[in-house]
Amino acid sequence: MKRTVLLVSTALATAALTTTSAAQSGNDGPGTAPPDITGVPSPDITGVPWRAHTVTVDGVTQTVPKGSRAGLEFDADERTVTGHDGCNKFGGKAVVHADRSAITFGGEYRSTLIACHSPDSVPINPSGGTYDARVTADTLTLTGPDGHVITLKR
Structure with missing residues (x-):
């Protein structure tokens, strides 16, 4: 039973990491999130002429x-x-x-x-x-x- 729970937990953790990684990659493929445009704008671009x-x-x-x-x-x-x-x-x-x-x-x-x-x-x-x-x-x-x-x- 412990082995089954460990395998299921590992599989779920791997799936979660894969989904999070794909969502953060900015790819436009199915199931991925668009780039984050709500973050704080870069001080390297903003505030300077x-x-x-x-x-x-x-x-x-x-x-x-x-x-x-x-x-x-x-x-x-x-x-x-x-x-x-x-x-x-x-x-x-x-x-x-x-x-x-x-x-x-x-x-x-x-x-x-x-x-x-x-x-x-x-x-x-x-x-x-x-x-x-x-x-x-x-x-x-x-x-x-x-x-x-x-x-x-x-």
Whole structure:
């Protein structure tokens, strides 16, 4: 009887660990949980101004002019992003995934609508959805669902 209980307990523990491990892996397969987007946003991404460096749209990369105000800043407490594209200010909800591999933009979004033709204006306003995020010591690269790539520097 002891051996049967031990084998059943071991099997249940193994199944629980396998299920927990699969759920934490972030895979999109059946029975797995999505990435945790309720965790505290990373201090490496939030709370610091990120200045736009390059923007790639439809395969064409544009270098942001030196001195441009274009950039993003993420607020960990409010779970928001504010930004400037060199002409207009914008902001809205933004959740940094707990593992910093992605940022989801959505919910209420606002923007000024100044009709300026500034050479400093660049398309960095995230259009919504989940962007892949890569962070290094001084660079944040966001790749949107449409292939739009925004590279920012601290």
